[in-house]
Amino acid sequence: MSCLNFSCNIEGVDVFKLKQFANDKGDVLHMLRSDAEDFTTFGESYFSEVLPKSVKAWKKHSIQTQNIAVPIGRIRMILYDDRDTSHTKGQLQEIILGRPDSYYRVRIAPQIWYGFACLGDTAALLANCVDVPHDPSESEVLSIDSFKIPFQWLD
Amino acid sequence: MSCLNFSCNIEGVDVFKLKQFANDKGDVLHMLRSDAEDFTTFGESYFSEVLPKSVKAWKKHSIQTQNIAVPIGRIRMILYDDRDTSHTKGQLQEIILGRPDSYYRVRIAPQIWYGFACLGDTAALLANCVDVPHDPSESEVLSIDSFKIPFQWLD
Numbered sequence: 001m002s003c004l005n006f007s008c009n010i011e012g013v014d015v016f017k018l019k020q021f022a023n024d025k026g027d028v029l030h031m032l033r034s035d036a037e038d039f040t041t042f043g044e045s046y047f048s049e050v051l052p053k054s055v056k057a058w059k060k061h062s063i064q065t066q067n068i069a070v071p072i073g074r075i076r077m078i079l080y081d082d083r084d085t086s087h088t089k090g091q092l093q094e095i096i097l098g099r100p101d102s103y104y105r106v107r108i109a110p111q112i113w114y115g116f117a118c119l120g121d122t123a124a125l126l127a128n129c130v131d132v133p134h135d136p137s138e139s140e141v142l143s144i145d146s147f148k149i150p151f152q153w154l155d
Numbered sequence: 156m157s158c159l160n161f162s163c164n165i166e167g168v169d170v171f172k173l174k175q176f177a178n179d180k181g182d183v184l185h186m187l188r189s190d191a192e193d194f195t196t197f198g199e200s201y202f203s204e205v206l207p208k209s210v211k212a213w214k215k216h217s218i219q220t221q222n223i224a225v226p227i228g229r230i231r232m233i234l235y236d237d238r239d240t241s242h243t244k245g246q247l248q249e250i251i252l253g254r255p256d257s258y259y260r261v262r263i264a265p266q267i268w269y270g271f272a273c274l275g276d277t278a279a280l281l282a283n284c285v286d287v288p289h290d291p292s293e294s295e296v297l298s299i300d301s302f303k304i305p306f307q308w309l310d
Contacts, residue, residue, distance in 0.1 A: 025211055026204030026278060033199045033288045042197030044188045045284055047226045049181030056180055071202045072227055072280055123181060125227055125280065129200055133188045 010081045010088045012109030014038065015095060018069060020103055029071050031105065032129045038107060040065070043132035049125055050075060050118040055153045057115020058142040065131045066108040073124025074098030077106065080113040080149045092151055098124070113142070113149060165236045165243045167264030169193065170250060173224060175258055184226050186260065187284045193262060195220070198287035204280055205230060205273040210308045212270020213297040220286045221263040228279025229253030232261065235268040235304045247306055253279070268297070268304060 016038075021028040032039065043064070050056060050073070057078070068077070079093040096102050098119070108114055118124045132138075144153050171193075176183040187194065198219070205211060205228070212233070223232070234248040251257050251274070263269055273279045287293075299308050 023204075024206075025209035026206045026273075029202040029204070031200040031202060034197055035288050042189055045186040045200055045282075047184040047186060047282070049178075049184070049226075051179075051181045054180035071204075118181075127200075127202070127282070133190050 008091055008093050010079055010091055010093045010112060011086050012112055013079055013093060014107040016105045016107070018103050018105050020100060029099070029103065031069050031071075031127060032067050041131045043130045044134055045127070045129045046134070047125055047127055049123055050116060051123050052118050052121050055115065055117040055144055057117075057144050057153060058113050058146060058149055059115065060113045060140050061110050062138045062140070063110050063132065064135075064138060065110060066106070066114070067129040068097070068106045068108065069104065069127050070097035070124055071099065071103075071127060073122050074119040075116045075124050075126060076119050077114060077116045078151055079108065080151065082113065082148070083111050115144070115153070117153060163243075163246055163248050165234055165246055165248045165267060166241050167267055168234055168248060169262040171260045171262065173258050173260050175255060184254070184258065186224050186226075186282060187222050196286045198285045199289055200282070200284045201289070202280055202282055204278055205271060206278050207273050207276050210270065210272040210299055212272075212299050212308060213268050213301060213304055214270065215268045215295050216265050217293045217295070218265050218287065219290075219293060220265060221261070221269070222284040223252070223261045223263065224259065224282050225252035225279055226254065226258075226282060228277050229274040230271045230279050230281060231274050232269060232271045233306055234263065235306065237268065237303070238266050270299070270308070272308060
């Protein structure tokens with residue numbers, strides 16, 4: 001069974017509400033602190049811009065944990081669990097990310113597929129703090145329209 | 156003597172060119188890696204939006220090191236050194252930050268004053284990776300027009 005909403009929570013996907021501090025010169029936005037209960041190690045911080053009408057999918061990591069927030073624009077993130085050992089195997093999860101109503105940090109454990117699409121007419125900026133530095137040998141990709149994931153990005 | 160350009164480098168201010176990976180769905184932008192030669196510890200990652208015509212200044216930290224980049228929009232950063240023990244005491248430094256030509260990480264040691272202004276008509280997003288989590292007791296502020304710093308933000 002797949003379900004595309006918050007009530008369906010894939011094992012290993014955690015969503016944390018982030019603080020936003022209003023300021024008339026520009027808001028200040030939390031992302032990740034080393035004293036967060038779930039923090040382990042810092043490997044790398046980087047950004048991924050997502051242009052309007054664009055989809056970046058699918059990817060999964062073998063060892064790297066993702067910590068993703070969207071400080072600019074709006075993103076639709078889809079996650080898919082195909083792990084044999086997981087209680088949520090076969091499930092899809094949708095998370096909308098963007099300020100001010102959905103400014104979250106999404107922590108994604110290794111071995112979970114994810115992808116994201118820009119929502120709206122302006123580019124989005126996705127920020128990611130991962131626990132080990134980028135290593136292309138530890139990630140896998142599938143094409144956007146792969147039949148291995150029961151989700152269609154394009155109607 | 157003060158000088159407002161790259162040739163004047165305040166002791167403890169380092170500028171690193173960051174990689175940008177072009178992608179027709181949206182570029183990928185480096186920020187900080189734990190295997191960078193100058194990396195010490197991770198304390199916190201956060202964002203500061205700077206609205207058009209806005210200035211956020213002045214601030215200095217007693218123990219925290221800043222790692223600042225600007226993935227969205229354009230910033231004018233001004234730094235000022237009033238440390239008695241520094242060879243560059245009394246100097247000002249200007250750094251322009253923004254993609255694609257000036258996508259840098261600026262590492263600012265503790266005890267150096269800094270501030271920044273939004274350039275252009277669109278909001279800028281400043282990203283900061285600091286080495287210890289935010290603690291209001293370890294920073295000092297001065298008003299934008301403080302006579303203690305020989306720089307005028309507003310003409």
